[in-house]
Amino acid sequence: MKFIHTADWQIGMKAEALGDRAPQVREERLAAAQRVTEVARTENADFILVAGDVFEDNAVDRRLVQKVADTLRSFGAPIFIIPGNHDPLIPGSVWEHPSWNTPNITVIRENTRIEVSQAVIYPCPLMEKRSTSNPTAWIPNENNSRIRIGLAHGTVEGIRQDEPDYPIPRNTPEVKDLDYLALGHWHSYASYTGADGNVRMAYSGTHETTKFGERDSGNVLIVEIDSAGKPPVIRRAKTGGLNWLSVSEELIDQGDINKVKYLIDSMLNPSRTLIQLAISGILPMEERSELEHIEQMLDTRFLWSHIDCSQLRPAPTDRSWIEDLGPGVIQETARRLLGSSGSEPEVTQLALARLYNIVKGSVK
Template identity: 30%
Template sequence: MALKLLHSADWQIGRIYAQFEPDDAAALFEARFLSVERLATLATEHKVDAVLVAGDVFDAQTVSDKSIRRLFNAMMGYPGAWVMLPGNHDAALAESVWTRAHRLGVVPPNAVICLEPSVRIVGERFAVLPAPLTQRHTYGDLTEWFSFASTPEGLHRIGLAHGCVQGVLSDDVDSANPIAANRAATAGLDYLALGDWHGSKRIDERTWYAGTPETDRFRANDSGQALLVDIAAPGAVPDVQTLQIGRYRWQQMEPRLAVPSDLDETLQTLAETRSDDVLQIRVYGVCDLNGQRRLQQAVEAARARLRALVYESHALRLEPTEEDFASLRADGYVGEVLQQLRTEQDGPQADRARDALVVLARMLDELGSRPAATGTEARA
C-alpha cells in the first residue's frame, strides 16, 4: 500500500519581528499564515494522505486567540489529516496553547494533535509514533520508545519528533531535546519526520528535517520549503522531494570596503535586490565622505524597494579625503576645529580625534546638502 505525505515543521505562528520596522514586521507576521494556506493547496494538489507538522506550530504559548483561530482557518484548504506535534516553543504543558485551542473549539476534526507519546492510527493507512515535548527543554531522547512500540501489521510506521539529531548538526546547535541519529533504523520506521532545524536537511534516507515553510532568519540553510514524501509500500525507501513554499528571500551582505571598486561592487549588489528580499547588510572597512554618501543613498533606495532591511555600519570607518574637507567649506571657528582634529589624528588621542572628526564632517556635509532657504523662509 503506497503512502504519500507532506512534511512540514516550525511554522511558529505568532512570531514577532521586533528588529524590523512595524509595517515590515506585520508583513512577515502575515506571511506565516499564508505559508500554511500554501501548504494546504499543495497537499490537495498532490493528493497526499496527510500533512505532518513536526513541532513548533506556534511561536509561543502566549499567542493571541485570534492567531490560534487564524491558524486553523488557514488549514481549511486541505480536508485530509493534519498530524501536529508540540515542539519546544509550544510544548504540551498542563496548560498550553493547545489546551486553549481546544477550549476555543477551533480544532477541526481532521487535526490529529499528538499531545502524548502513544501510537496514533491515521486513516487506517499508517501508524504515527509521536514524541511530543512536554517542556521546552529535555535532555533525554523522547524517541527512544519508538524502538519498542508495536503497530498493526501492514501499516506504515511513521515517526514524528522535534529536536536535535545527535552528532549530525553543527556544534553551535543547542543540544537539548536529543534524538538518536539511527532512530529510524532501530525503530523500524518507514520515515522519521523531524522539526527544530529551520532548513530542509537529509539525515539519512528515512530521516529528514523539513525546515520552516517561510524563512525567518539570516542563515543560508535551505529554508522556505516542505517535503513531499512518497513511500511505495511498508519497508520501502521513501522518495523525498522538496517543494518551494516561502515568499520572502532572506539574505546577508557583509561587504568589506578598502578600495573604490569594493564600494562599486556593493552598490551594484544592492541595486540587484528584489521587492521580496529581506536583507541584512553589515559594512566593514573604510571609505571617504563621498563614498559614505553614495552608500547611504543606495541603502535608503533599497529600503524603500525591499520587504525589509537592517543596516549596520558601526564597523565602517569614515576617513575624509582632502577633497572631502575642501567640499565642506568650513571657515572661522569650525574650520579651526576641523584643522585641529586633523592634526590630533597623529597624536596620543588619535582615535578620539578621528571619531570627532567623522562626526563633525558628517554634520557639515548634511548641512551643506540642504537646500538654501528662500528669502521668505529666512525671515520666518
C-alpha cells in the same frame, strides 16, 4: 503513499527586532501556512505531518489559533500535529482551544500509534519546554507490513548545544525500524543518510524563514514511500514568501562601491526582502555619496534593512599613514611602492590602497 512534512511555524512570533515592519513578517507566517495546504492539495498528499512548534508559545492570541485551525481544516485530508517545546501540551495550552475539534485535524496528546493510509505513525508529543530525555524512546519495534513513520521534535545527536535538548540519536530510523522520521525544532532544512545510504530522517525546516542565517528554510518536504522498507523519495516545495538576505561586501578598489550599488539596485522583490548588508574595506571621500544612495535605497525600497559600516574606513587623504606605521617590513614595502619608477601610477595607487586596507583591517 505521499505526505507533507512541515514544522516550526512559530505563529505569533513577535519579531520585535523588526520594529514597525514586524506585523508584515508575522502576517506572512499565516500566509505561508495557507501555502502549505495548497502544496498538499496540488500534490494530492494523503496527509500532512506537523512536527511541532506550530505556535510561538502557549499565550498567543486565540484568534491566531482559530485562524490556523481554519486554514488546516480547509485542506480536508488528515493532519497530525504534535505539540513542540514552544507550545507543549500543558494545562492552558493552545491545544485546549475548541477550534481543534475538527474532523480532519488530530492533535496528538499521548504516545500512541495511529494508522492512516498505508502507514502507522508513531508521534512523540512534548509535555514540557525542556527535557534531557529522548522523545522517540517509546516507539516500539513491532512486526507489521505497514510503512512506519516517526513524528518528533528535538535535537539530532551531533548538533552543537549547551545541554541535551530532547536528544534524538542519529541512528533512530535503524534502531526503531522506521521508514521515515519527520523532525522539527531546527529551522534549517537538514537530512540524514543512514547506514544503507538512504535518507530516512530529516528536518523540514520552518515553512517561512524566521531569521537571518537559516539554511534552506521556507520549504515543506514532500515525501513519497511506495511500501514498507522502500527508500523514501523526498522533494522540497517552496512555501516561504519573504527573502532574508545577508550580504557582505569588501571595498578594495576605487569604484567598488558602485558594484555594491548595482547589486542592491538590481535585486528582485525588494518589498518582500529583509536585508542586512555589511560593507568593509576603504571608501574614498569622493564616493561617500554613493554609500548614502545605497542607504536610501535600502531604507525606502526594502521591507526591512540594516547596514553595518563599522568595518568601513575612509581612504587616506595623504601619505602620513605610512610614516605612522613605524619602522618595519610594511613601512618598507609602502616606501618601495612609492619609490618604484617602473610601474604605472594607477598600479602604485592600487597597491598602496590594498596595503592600507590590510594594515587597517588587521588593527581590530
